[in-house]
Amino acid sequence: MSTTRPPWTFFVAALAILLGMAGLVRGSIPQSSASTGGAAPTTASASPIVVGGAYVREPANDVNAAAYFTVYNTTGTPDRLMSITSGAGAVASLHDYSASGGMIGLANGLEIPAHGSVVLTPGKVHVMIEKLYGPIKVGQTVNLQLSFADAGDVLVTAPVIALTAPAPTAAGGTGSPSPSASAS
Numbered sequence: 423m424s425t426t427r428p429p430w431t432f433f434v435a436a437l438a439i440l441l442g443m444a445g446l447v448r449g450s451i452p453q454s455s456a457s458t459g460g461a462a463p464t465t466a467s468a469s470p471i472v473v474g475g476a477y478v479r480e481p482a483n484d485v486n487a488a489a490y491f492t493v494y495n496t497t498g499t500p501d502r503l504m505s506i507t508s509g510a511g512a513v514a515s516l517h518d519y520s521a522s523g524g525m526i527g528l529a530n531g532l533e534i535p536a537h538g539s540v541v542l543t544p545g546k547v548h549v550m551i552e553k554l555y556g557p558i559k560v561g562q563t564v565n566l567q568l569s570f571a572d573a574g575d576v577l578v579t580a581p582v583i584a585l586t587a588p589a590p591t592a593a594g595g596t597g598s599p600s601p602s603a604s605a606s
């Protein structure tokens with residue numbers, strides 16, 4: 423009758439061993455799962471709107487200047503360039519020419535068709551920057567923030583091109599008209 427031992431001491435010892443083993447197993451799981459973090463993120467950083475060939479023509483005065491670029495819409499739905507702000511002047515807006523040759527504002531913005539592009543070019547649609555904060559000279563760059571209805575804001579840096587210099591081509595810019603990854 424004196425050989426009886428409380429069974430709970432055995433359970434405690436066995437439990438300690440089990441917990442210890444579980445701890446070892448658990449400890450190995452985070453290491454193996456953490457090693458899967460090498461996938462390159464392909465989300466969110468690329469805008470569905472690509473702007474290429476942006477430039478500002480050296481203005482003939484210190485009052486206003488015109489900016490040009492090509493806008494590509496890589497999505498399957500039309501988007502709309504609603505408004506523009508610029509660090510170069512107090513007012514920036516979309517202009518086109520009326521039938522009589524005068525400039526008119528595009529009050530409803532500019533539609534960029536699905537999987538299509540719109541070219542802003544002299545004599546046609548352009549961005550007019552008015553109330554310049556100061557002289558704009560060749561070699562400088564002008565920042566433009568384009569606000570799209572769907573895509574949101576797109577920042578563009580446009581170099582100032584001399585009056586007699588050829589305009590940069592959209593294909594030569596950083597933005598390619600054929601996106602490498604087209605999310606639909």
Ligand SMILES: [Cu+2]
Binds near residue numbers: 517518525549550
């Ligand atoms: Cu204009």
